[in-house]
Amino acid sequence: MHDGVCREGNLEARQANELSYPVAAQRDPDYLFLEMGLSRHAIPQGCFRHIARARALIAVALAAFPLAAQQTAALAEEPAVSAQARSLYERTRDSVAQIRVLLGASDSHAATGTGFAVGKGLFLTNYHVVADKALEPETYRLEFVLPSGRRGPLEIVAVDVIHDLAVVRGDSGGARALALRDLPLAKGEKGFSLGYPLSQGLTVVEGTYNGRSEEQYYERIHFTGAINAGMSGGPAVDAGGRVFGVNVATHRRGQLVSFLVPSKFARRLLGRAARAGGADFREDVGAQLSAHQAEIMGALLKAKPPVQTLGEFSVPAKLGEFMQCGAGTQRDADQLYAVDSHYCYTYSSLYIDRRLHTGMVSFRHSILRDRKLGALRFAHLQEARFGAGQFGEAFDRKHHTAWNCEDEIVALQGARAKMALCVRRYKRFDGLYDVMLRMATLGDPAIALQSSLDMEGVSYEAAREFAKRYLEAIRWNR
Amino acid sequence: MEPLAFVEILGRHNDVQARHPVYRWPARVGRGYDADVILDDPFVAPRHLGIEPVADGRFKVSDLQTVNGISLPPAAERVAQADVGPDDVVRLGRTQIRIRPPSYAVRPEAQLRAAALYRRPAAFAVAAAMLLILTVWSAWVGTTSRDEWASLLFPSIITVIAVGAWISVWSLVSRTVGGRANFAAHGFVACAVLAASAVAGTLFEYLAFGFNERWLDYAGTAALAALAGLMLYRHLRLNSRAPRRTLGFIAACVVAAGFGIAAGVERAAETRREGMQRYDHALKAPAFLWVSGVTPEAFLAAGENLRHKADALARAGD
Numbered sequence: 001m002h003d004g005v006c007r008e009g010n011l012e013a014r015q016a017n018e019l020s021y022p023v024a025a026q027r028d029p030d031y032l033f034l035e036m037g038l039s040r041h042a043i044p045q046g047c048f049r050h051i052a053r054a055r056a057l058i059a060v061a062l063a064a065f066p067l068a069a070q071q072t073a074a075l076a077e078e079p080a081v082s083a084q085a086r087s088l089y090e091r092t093r094d095s096v097a098q099i100r101v102l103l104g105a106s107d108s109h110a111a112t113g114t115g116f117a118v119g120k121g122l123f124l125t126n127y128h129v130v131a132d133k134a135l136e137p138e139t140y141r142l143e144f145v146l147p148s149g150r151r152g153p154l155e156i157v158a159v160d161v162i163h164d165l166a167v168v169r170g171d172s173g174g175a176r177a178l179a180l181r182d183l184p185l186a187k188g189e190k191g192f193s194l195g196y197p198l199s200q201g202l203t204v205v206e207g208t209y210n211g212r213s214e215e216q217y218y219e220r221i222h223f224t225g226a227i228n229a230g231m232s233g234g235p236a237v238d239a240g241g242r243v244f245g246v247n248v249a250t251h252r253r254g255q256l257v258s259f260l261v262p263s264k265f266a267r268r269l270l271g272r273a274a275r276a277g278g279a280d281f282r283e284d285v286g287a288q289l290s291a292h293q294a295e296i297m298g299a300l301l302k303a304k305p306p307v308q309t310l311g312e313f314s315v316p317a318k319l320g321e322f323m324q325c326g327a328g329t330q331r332d333a334d335q336l337y338a339v340d341s342h343y344c345y346t347y348s349s350l351y352i353d354r355r356l357h358t359g360m361v362s363f364r365h366s367i368l369r370d371r372k373l374g375a376l377r378f379a380h381l382q383e384a385r386f387g388a389g390q391f392g393e394a395f396d397r398k399h400h401t402a403w404n405c406e407d408e409i410v411a412l413q414g415a416r417a418k419m420a421l422c423v424r425r426y427k428r429f430d431g432l433y434d435v436m437l438r439m440a441t442l443g444d445p446a447i448a449l450q451s452s453l454d455m456e457g458v459s460y461e462a463a464r465e466f467a468k469r470y471l472e473a474i475r476w477n478r
Numbered sequence: 479m480e481p482l483a484f485v486e487i488l489g490r491h492n493d494v495q496a497r498h499p500v501y502r503w504p505a506r507v508g509r510g511y512d513a514d515v516i517l518d519d520p521f522v523a524p525r526h527l528g529i530e531p532v533a534d535g536r537f538k539v540s541d542l543q544t545v546n547g548i549s550l551p552p553a554a555e556r557v558a559q560a561d562v563g564p565d566d567v568v569r570l571g572r573t574q575i576r577i578r579p580p581s582y583a584v585r586p587e588a589q590l591r592a593a594a595l596y597r598r599p600a601a602f603a604v605a606a607a608m609l610l611i612l613t614v615w616s617a618w619v620g621t622t623s624r625d626e627w628a629s630l631l632f633p634s635i636i637t638v639i640a641v642g643a644w645i646s647v648w649s650l651v652s653r654t655v656g657g658r659a660n661f662a663a664h665g666f667v668a669c670a671v672l673a674a675s676a677v678a679g680t681l682f683e684y685l686a687f688g689f690n691e692r693w694l695d696y697a698g699t700a701a702l703a704a705l706a707g708l709m710l711y712r713h714l715r716l717n718s719r720a721p722r723r724t725l726g727f728i729a730a731c732v733v734a735a736g737f738g739i740a741a742g743v744e745r746a747a748e749t750r751r752e753g754m755q756r757y758d759h760a761l762k763a764p765a766f767l768w769v770s771g772v773t774p775e776a777f778l779a780a781g782e783n784l785r786h787k788a789d790a791l792a793r794a795g796d
Contacts, residue, residue, distance in 0.1 A: 334625050379761055383760060386761050408772055411773060425785075433785065
């Protein structure tokens with residue numbers, strides 16, 4: 001981890017590049033997919049947006065985009081197929097369809113993913129595969145293609161944004177429904193993931209079940225296996241051919257570190273799908289986002305934030321196991337100042353569409369110490385870091401209003417501080433806001449605390465209450 | 479033989495370019511070699527203008543039946559003849575003349591004065607040094623590591639080149655229209671005003687931060703605009719003898735237009751910056767902060783406005 005002045009906002013992005021490019025150089029079929037991710041993160045997100053960092057870890061959009069297929073020269077070598085995998089492939093192949101998102105009336109894919117039959121005419125897939133259709137039904141349409149060549153239109157029945165699942169309906173003919181397995185596998189047990197990586201045809205991938213991901217807020221299975229773009233929404237089955245998870249994401253910085261949605265959430269959604277029908281999904285997605293924020297903010301507001309001591313300061317600390325925290329320091333020999341940073345975030349970012357991931361709450365404290373700058377240059381350093389958020393980030397007018405900000409000198413316990421508060425509202429989802437709080441202490445010409453709190457997709461009341469507690473917890477112990 | 483009068487050929491700014499004595503009446507002005515005053519202007523007839531004295535140092539001028547005729551600027555219409563005094567200008571072809579008797583009373587001798595302080599090279603050198611010091615200082619304030627000395631050099635070189643080019647252009651104009659380059663004077667004007675702008679800008683920045691008053695930022699911008707106007711005015715004054723009021727008006731117009739265009743560009747870029755979190759990020763050393771600050775509750779309560787603004791934007795957007 002590192003930390004730094006605003007230039008290092010870019011450094012973060014650069015680091016992401018460094019981490020990802022070697023993979024591309026090895027002709028990873030995930031070429032475009034990585035590039036998409038990078039184009040998101042290459043945009044300066046501000047110095048302290050560790051959100052960007054956290055998001056860089058997980059590449060949610062496993063849906064393959066057609067260009068990728070064209071650009072990929074060679075299909076990754078298939079692992080040696082075990083007899084077990086072969087028999088599973090034979091048993092399940094007729095149930096696994098490629099799902100295509102088509103642009104309007106054309107036959108051109110905007111994206112592809114995978115889905116599998118779960119009932120008469122019903123397929124299960126990822127929400128992020130069908131997100132375009134769910135949010136912009138006028139622009140997109142869906143189609144399935146089974147290995148037999150049977151194809152047909154699909155309509156969405158129900159979506160679960162939080163667990164990234166969707167149920168779609170289409171005339172699947174005699175496609176046999178796969179059974180869902182509710183009991184978890186044992187750690188180390190073999191699993192088999194199926195899907196259409198980059199439109200290369202139905203593929204089976206052997207991997208290992210590794211229990212629940214300890215990092216993510218919502219339950220995900222950590223599966224060690226080569227899941228690739230295009231396999232999103234495909235089933236992961238046990239040796240008996242029962243589905244224990246749904247392919248959803250891979251870790252961008254890892255190798256074969258993949259994630260599955262546990263099948264119990266699929267069962268839950270199917271239960272809901274039985275009652276659902278032709279709902280307005282924008283509203284539905286909005287309601288789920290509201291429920292998500294209520295859960296996250298509820299967890300944050302359950303108790304007074306615990307306090308940790310960082311040097312001369314007391315600051316809010318990790319609020320519970322649902323938060324991930326880390327620290328970084330920057331003390332280069334040539335540098336005339338030192339920075340220690342501590343950050344925490346809920347690993348709860350939700351994919352809404354290609355331009356919108358939301359639902360994280362994060363904060364970061366940086367303590368700046370002067371070594372040999374002197375008061376003037378130290379103040380300038382503070383100023384540069386405090387203004388870093390003004391770079392802005394990828395902005396989609398479709399989703400957000402413009403930011404409205406306010407700044408003020410605020411008297412805290414033990415020191416004065418300059419604070420800025422910025423608010424913007426979601427246009428499509430009622431009652432949700434992004435709220436950002438930033439502060440920089442002004443008490444000593446050689447030591448300063450800069451702290452930032454980012455809350456995405458939250459109700460204003462909850463954000464305000466948490467911001468209040470957050471500020472109450474900050475103290476300069478002198 | 480005593481001259482009876484003088485015919486003066488005037489330049490565009492009514493400066494005398496040549497002066498011809500006249501020894502007989504009526505005197506004739508034209509392009510022909512038999513004229514008393516010979517002009518090289520191709521739009522002047524060989525015998526163009528006759529001059530006769532009237533009384534009290536006044537003269538009667540008459541058109542000797544020419545194609546282009548004569549006129550009395552600033553009036554453009556042609557006259558056959560006219561009664562002109564020693565300060566009246568007569569136009570024939572593309573030449574302007576003035577006729578004065580030897581008895582014309584000139585102004586008393588002007589007193590020699592030492593060159594104004596700001597015109598001296600030493601003043602220019604001092605102002606340039608100040609500007610350079612301020613440039614290096616402001617670059618130095620932004621450095622944070624030991625190996626950034628090169629970053630001080632770069633802004634200094636840019637400043638020297640840019641200011642040098644600015645001064646050179648003004649000097650060239652001076653040279654062209656007035657015959658004198660006035661390099662040191664232009665240099666002083668540019669360097670002194672830019673240095674003053676740097677000082678004023680920093681001062682207002684600190685004041686705006688220290689009192690936490692946003693209007694002081696605007697006052698700072700106004701001060702910078704005033705200084706830019708002053709600089710332009712001084713440059714113009716070195717180049718033109720037009721009345722001060724005219725020059726002041728021109729400078730004010732140029733500055734207003736410049737700042738207006740900048741504001742317009744800013745506004746046009748507004749939508750591009752909607753994704754930015756724009757707040758005042760000025761932070762100075764704590765010693766320069768003179769307000770005690772509001773309570774966190776008051777700060778967060780004021781944030782309610784932001785929410786309402788966001789709500790209004792969302793409503794307007796759909």
